[in-house]
Amino acid sequence: VTVSATSPALQVPQVTDVANQQGEYRLTPLPIGTYTVVYTLQGFQTMRREEVRLTAGFTARVDMTMKVGTLNESVTVTGAAPVVDVNSTTTRTELTRETLELIPTSRAGLQSVLMQAPGARTNLDTGSGVTANPTFRAFGRSYEAWVTVEGFPTTSPKSALQSTAQYFDYESFEETSVQTVGNNAETPNAGLNLNIILKSGGNDFHGQGVYTVTAQKLQWNNLDQTLINAGLGSPNKIATRWDADAGIGGPILHDKLWFFFTPRLHREDAQIAGVIKPDGTAGVDPVTQFHSTEKINYQLNPSNKFIGFTQAFHRDSQSGDTPLVPWNSRQHQIYGQQTSKIEWQLVRNNKYVSVQAGEWAFHLDRSGFDPTNISTFDDTTRRATGQNIDASTTTFEMRRAVTGVFSWYKADWLGGNHAFKFGLDYWDSHADRRSQDRGAATNMQLHFANGVPTTINALNYPVTPFSHVRNVPTFVQDSWTLARRLTLNLGVRYDHNWAYLPMQTRAASAPPLDTFYPAGTFPEVHFKTFNPVTPRAHLAWDVRGNGKTVVKGGWGRFRHMWNSDEINMANRVTFLTSTFLWHDLNGNRLFDPGEVNFDPAGSDFVSQSALGASAATSNAISNPNLKQPGSHEAYVSVEQQLVANFAVRATGIYSKDTGTYRILNTKRPYETYNIDVSRPISAPNGTADPTLGMLPIRTFPHALAGLANQVPMLINDAKSDAGYTSVELAASRRLANRWMMQASYSATRLDVPYVSNSMITSGSACIGCVDLTTYDPNAEIFASNKTWEYLTRVSGYYQLPYGVSAAANYENRSGTRWARTQTFANVPEIGTIVLRVEPIGSRRLPNTNLLNLRFEKSIPGLAPGHKLALRASMFNALNANTPLTVQQNTGPAFGNVLTYMPPRILEFGVVYSY
Known part of the structure; x- marks a missing residue:
């Protein structure tokens, strides 16, 4: 039997195979799209199966029974494309x-x-x-x-x-x-x-244009008295929002060279809830962003194909202002991202080769609007003032990669058919943050506790750090199909993963920090090289052999690869924050010379952190005995096609972390925190409440203070390994007979022994924080998270008469489980520390219910292949005002709402496609 597939997605006229003695055939690789499959054999009816839809990674088993027929007799079958993948185990x-x-x-x-x-x-x-x-x-x-x-x-x-x-x-x-x-x-x-x-081009020119717009008069108000009582004085509002997109694709040479191009421009001015300008008007953050995508598909000959694309992103925005960060302390952000690749594909009989090379690069420049005022932050009220603490910084990240995949299909071997896949990659990446001197705003941030001066954070600006994280992974994968009903997906992966910091030089900081952060050159630092071997074994069993009921399951081992932030803890040229006790001798709430001893061995030194983390993470060393963290995952799933185009799925999952990292200060190990400095737990509003007892805070002897006694390194802590138990139910009906639908429900039980330190706080710099738990008793206070989280989603589309269609997208998700925190100032040797004073899950935010709607009307009378439609979309149709974040720290503002769901808004649009 000769089997041929045709589709507008192909750059060749057709793809053909001849079935073997068992009647098995294989057409691969095929791009995503809709296909017509034709089966021919002399003396038999020609059979055609139309509307066979292939999605990414989907293996469609399309069976056909050949019947004896007369000359030129053919039979066409439509609407029978499979919806359950009997070969995939994911x-x-x-x-x-x-x-x-x-x-x-x-x-x-x-x-x-x-x-x-x-x-x-x-x-x-x-x-x-x-x-x-x-x-x-x-x-x-x-x-x-x-x-x-x-x-x-x-x-x-x-x-x-x-x-x-x-x-x-x-x-x-x-x-x-x-x-x-x-x-x-x-x-x-x-x-x-x-x-x-x-998206790609094709042999026919095609394109689409979309323009959407809304305005403040199309937005409802959901700021009710409850939110006003919770501290919000102004609502979320949209002053301006519009979006324009246009795309075009087609042939440069038919069946040979295709192109696709789409630019997109978006403008939005958003009023931020609770933010007021100095003149009393509402604060509005403007955003302008631009995307562009260019793609080329070149079919050199039937066996060789080249694909290249580039996608750029640019954004100019203002943000960062919240009810706790005033208008003048917001930041100006300029984003840029570029992703580019070129790929060569080779197809020879039952072999396939793909080689890709490219780069992903990202940068984010930040500046502020209050350049003459020093940054301040109150650790109790969580309020910030002055120049934005992230001003004068630039994040720059990059990943270069070369990837190679070789696939080989071997039929009738060892009792079945084998789809072998071999891969070899090379990745070179980094993620760093450079900074410039902050000028009159100084390279410092003043800290208070409920208005009382406590500490000063000294920044090591200017710096231009660099880190290297590299990986050479290779894998072997075999999809082994036995008797057409059982597929074993067996694979093993090897990674050669290493990381290092090159030799780097920094300039001295501006006075008075030039003696603490002098100019210097720092030697190269290497970290342990990991060479993990991680097996994966999964199966898919076609229970009845008809492709409609499939049981899937398996087990896999995974390893965590080095990331830039982990190694930058040892980088003396990365962004560092040093905390000192501050003695405001004249009571003017400003820093004056002589109020801080900047000696790293002096009595005022508290700690030094890297990358804005709240813990003492800098000055790290490499641990030669470190083991690579990872996880194990096991799952079982049942998929069932109920009727044509409709399938359901039930899945149970369990995963367990291993070798979890924590940060140990080698000069101040766990047992040195042996001095009890317990503090009373206050009432939520900050007043004294003796009935709440004491929080068991521990500190270390004064002899272990100072920067010389801060030498952290990563360690593995088995008692920190987290576990996750989940269940998922899902249903999906693809678009057919004018309607489609998706629905799902998932629930997860978390068992996380030690939640990471709270790294991101309003007004406190944290860009790519080291999100790890330190190895000391204070980090373990009310640190476990043994809560549940739930998620329900339903979406659907229905095509009504007269060119009208309606669609909906609904989500219900469980509210965040959280715990009250409290700021403790003047803790011996530690200074100021923020700790939980109750278990995680003691409090929870309300569940969110989000419903988005869309109605569309197609305009008749256009030429065939052309479509013009008017669209109306309603977001947050329920006009819910659910709080999303609240003030978690003890004090008069405890529980105040910081952000909430934006109000219902109506958006109009026009869509033209051809």
Whole structure:
């Protein structure tokens, strides 16, 4: 039997294979798209199967029964494309172009993608088209996400953080694949895995233009008396918001050279709740952002193909002002991101080769609006004033990569068919932060405790650091299919992962910090090289052999790779913050010479941190006995096709961390914290309440104070290993007969022994913090998180008569579990420390209920292939005003709402495509 597939997605006329003696055939690799498959054999009817939809990573098993027929007799079958992948062993969510375009979202990059994926807990999508830096969180695990664009890695070297500078244009996506469980040996991390497929050209010119706009008069008000009583005096409002996008693709040479290009411009001026300008008017933050995507597909000959793309992102914005950070202390931010790659593909019979090379680069420049006033921060009220503490800094990150994959299909060997895949990559990356002298605002920040001067943070500006994190991974993967019903996906991965700091030089800081931060050159520092071998074993069992009921499951071991922030703890040229006791001798609440002893061995020195962390993390050394952290994951899943185009899934997952990092001060080990300096726990409003008892704070002897006694290093702590137990239920109906639907429910039980130190606080610098728990008793006070989190999503689309369509996207997520904190000042040797005074989960924010709606009307009478539609979208249709963050620290403002869900807003748009 000769089997041929044709599709507009192909740059060759057709792809053909001849079935073997068992009647098995294989057409690969095929780009995503919709195919017509034709089966021919002399003396038999010609069979055609149409509308076979292929999504990214989906293996479609399309069976056909041949019947004896007469000359030129043919039979056409439509609407029978499979919806359950009987070969893949992952729980993956494919978001096709229809889903991406029809479900109501703000089209704000990966955030709008993750809002549609079961189990993924990301930023709320409340209508802003500003491309968000998404939060990657799936089944309780916030870290270790892995993002690729058409297989090319773009994940930041700060991959241990839950959001890492992934700014991509939603309108450029042809399709996305979100994988939360069952990552095979090709994937380095255990966490969420997201791959983006960009739009391409074709043999016919095609394009789309979208313009959306809203205004303040189209927005409701949801600031009620409850929020006003909780400290908010002004609402969230939109002064201006519009978005313009245009895309065009087509042939330069038919069947040979295709192009695609799309620019996108977005403008938004947003009034920030609770922010008032000095003149009494509401504070408005302006944002202007621009995306552009260019892509080329070149089919050199039937066997060789080249693909190249570049996507740029630029944003000019003002932000950072909150009810705790006044208007003059906001910051000006200029973003830039560039992702580029070129790929060569070779297809020879049953072999396939892909080689990619490219670069992902990101930078963020920050400046302020109060250049003559020193920055201040109150550790009790959490309020900031003066020049923004992040002003005069630039984050710059980069990942260069070369990736190679070789696939080989071997049929009828060892009792089955084998799809072998071999990979070899090279990654070179860094993530650093340079700074400039802050001028009249000084390289310092004054700290207070409820208005009383306590400490000074001294910054080591100017610095231009550099770090290197490199990895050479290789993997072998075999998808072994036995008797067409059982598929074993067996793989093993090896990584050669090393990190180092090159020799670096810094200039002296401006007086009076020039003696504490003198000019110097620092030698190269190397860290332990890891060579982990991580096996993965998963299976998929087609229970009845009809491709409709599949049981999947398996186990995998994963390892955490070095990231830049971990090694920058040892970088003397990275961004450092040194804390000193401050003696405001004249009571003017300003720093004057002689009020601080800047001697690192003096009595005023408290600690020094790297990258804005709240703990003593700088001056680190490499640990030669360090073991590589990692995790184990096991899961089982059942997928069932109920009717044509509709499938359901139930999944149970358990994952366990191993070798978790903590930060040990080698000069002040755990047992040296043997001096009891317990402090009374205050009432939530800050007043004394003897019934609440004492908090058991510990400190160390004075002889162990000073910078010379701060020599931290990473260690492994088995009692810190976290566990996550999850269940997921999902249903999906792809677009057919005018409607589609997706629904999911997930629940996760967290068992995290020691939650990381609270690193990010309003007004306190933290850009890429070392998000690790220090190894001392104070870090373990009320540190465990043994709570549940829940997530429900339902989305759908229905095409009504007369060219009208309606779509909805609903989410219910459990509110954040949290604990009250309290600031303790003048703690011997420690200075000021903020600690929890109750278990995590003692308090919780309300559940959020977010409903977005969209209605669209197509205008009739256009030429065939052309579409003009008018669109109305309503975000937060329920007009919910759920608090999203609150003041957690003890004091008069405890419990005050800092941010809440923006009000209902109506957006109008026009869409033209051809």
